[in-house]
Amino acid sequence: NWSGTHTIVTDKFYQPETVEELQAIVEHCHATKQKVRPVGTCLSPNGIAMNTDAMVSMSSLNDIIRVDPEGQTITVQAGIKVSKVLQELQKYGLTLQNFSSIQDQQMGGWTQVAAHGTGAGLPTVEEMITRMKMMTATQGEVELSET
Secondary structure (H helix, E strand, O other), X not given: OOOOOOOOOOOEEEOOOOHHHHHHHHHHHHHOOOOEEEEXXXXXXXXXXXXXXXXXXXXXXXXXXXXXXXXXXXXXXXXXXXXXXXXXXXXXXXXXXXXOOOOOOEHHHXXXXXXXXXXXXXXXXXXXXXXXXXXXXXXXXXXXXXX
């Protein structure tokens, strides 16, 4: 990992380039009872993403899908780095309400660990999410939203 406190050798390491490939990997791991963990840039000091069975990297799923300047929203894939999101938002005079000093995290992981910047009145990162898609083994892609 980033801090050098954990190392691992995994049996399988997947790096899908499409959502369809990700779905096939998740379904395969489920069917073969293989535990799989998503892994990003390994910045977490606790090694939570590390798994000896299988790991799936989202780094190739790193596209900006849409920027809505009027609605002040951005839609991205889970593997995109925070730094790339900030660069894209800057083109529209926008930024994230809160972000940490290390911007190498991938959005998928960054939004799941209560990441935060500084400021007692600022929300943690996941509070900025208005909708998200998750890949499940039995129902495929599922969208979660405020409505």
